[in-house]
Amino acid sequence: MSSSEHQAPSAATNTLKEEPLKLAVAISLLRSKFLQRHPPPPSLSDDALKWKRKAKERKQEILKLKDDLKEAEEASQCDIFPQTASCKCYFFDNLGKLSPNRLGDGSDRRFHDVLRRRFLRQVRLRERRRTCGSSRKRHAFGFSDEDQAEQLTASADFLVELCSSSSPVQESKFKNWSHQAVDFILAALKNLLSMGKNLESVEGVVSRLIMCLVREMSSPSRRDEARKSDTNSQLDIQHLLRKLGCQSYIGQRIILSISQRISVLAESLLFSDPFDETFPAMHECMFVMIQLIEFLVSDYLLTWSTNEDFENSVFEEWVTSLLQARKSVEVLESRNGLYVQYMDRVVGELSKLVGQSPALLKLNSGIFDALLS
Incomplete structure (x- = not known):
């Protein structure tokens, strides 16, 4: 067999082997184009x-x-506001400082109705706890004399409990609630005095309120530690008394109570050991009380004297008590001459303001001479 005869079958065999390969390549190309146009569905993973x-x-x-x-x-x-919302007013401005301008008649009314409703809820909650088991019905404060008397009593009790060292609260809540309590007390007192009813009961509530707040202000600053706050509780309560004092009915009685307490404290300091651990607190308390009188006199005296309900008898009583307090601190001059200087400054400011008010010049001539002496 010749060589050409052997090559013919070999070529045919190779051609047959290449056909499946070409077919496979063609199918792969078609599939690749198809996948490019139509991507495969995602896998289960x-x-x-x-x-x-x-x-x-x-x-x-x-x-x-x-x-x-x-x-x-x-x-x-909580009426949309968070429980820790700060007081959005200027109630605690000028804390422990003399006012650059004379304060108006009444505390600032920039508080929101939400804070007012929250305060009312707190008052009612504490009233329910206090009267637990009684048949007393809960009702909203109204405008009758009974409702106003209840508002005054409840607000005063709430403020006393709020300032008590045995019931500390957060700083923000203290500012919010104390502001509301002061405004409620002033509003209720104004309405009750205008009605002229239950004046003996009103005086009892006011006297108790002043006595409790002055006692807390004069006690060691235990509430600071309980609240873990840098704010001085004595200055907080002093500021509350200062705000309450915008009403002459309360302010004059505050000065009377403070001046009497200064005389008592001066006697205690005279016989106290300077190295006793309570002596620094007594010393600080003396200055806080004298400063409060200075605030009340400089802020409100001229405003008080123009009010129709200004009580001349109470004015003469606290001026006499203040002059007696100045004599009481004179015996401490050898220990601390600042007491006398501070009291002289207060009495000097009082004398200047009395001279500027025609209504105050009508007071007892003996008292007026004592002021100028």
């Missing part, structure tokens, strides 16, 4: 990852909605 990611996102959305719902519920319970 890709689907699982995608749904897992969506589930996680949905869970986060649900948690966020729950948090928003919780905040909305808490806001509805």
Whole structure:
């Protein structure tokens, strides 16, 4: 057999082997083009990852909605404001400082109705605790003399309890609630005095309020430690008394009570051991009380004298008591001459303001001469 005869069958065989290969290549090319135009569906693992990611996102959305719902519920319970909201007024401005201008008649009314309703809720809550088991019915404060008397009593009791060292509260709540209590006391007192009813009961409530606040102001600063605040509780209570003193009915009685207490404290300091651990607190208390009288006299005396309900008899009584207090601190001049200097400054300011008011010049001539001496 010749060589040409052997090569013919070999070529045919190679051609037959190349046909499947070409077919496979052609199919692969067609499939590649098809996949480019129509991408394959994701695998099961890709689907699982995608749904897992969506589930996680949905869970986060649900948690966020729950948090928003919780905040909305808490806001509805506390009248939209958080419980730790700071007092949005200027009530505690000039704390422990002389006012650059004369203060107006009445405390600032920049507080929001939300804070007012919160204060009312706190008063009623404490009243219910105090009257637990009684048949006393809860009702809103009204405008009758009985409602005004109840408002005065409840607000005064609330303020006393708020300032008590045995019931400390957060600083923000103390400022908010004390502001509301002072405004309620002043409003109720003004209405009751204008009605001219239950004056003996009113005087009893006011006297008790002043006595309790002055006692807390004069006691060691235990409430500071309980509240863990840098604010001096003595200055806080001094400021509350200063704000309450814008009403002459309260302010004159505050000065009378403070001047009497200065005389008692001066006697205690005279016989106290300077190295006793309570001596520094007594020393600080003396200055806080004298400073409070200075604040009340410089802020409100001229305003008081122009009011129709100004009580000349009470004025003469506290001026006499103040002059007696100045004599009481004179015996302490050898220990601390600042007491006498501070009292002389207060009496000098008082004498100057009395000379500027025609109504005050009508007081007892003996008292007026003592002021100028």
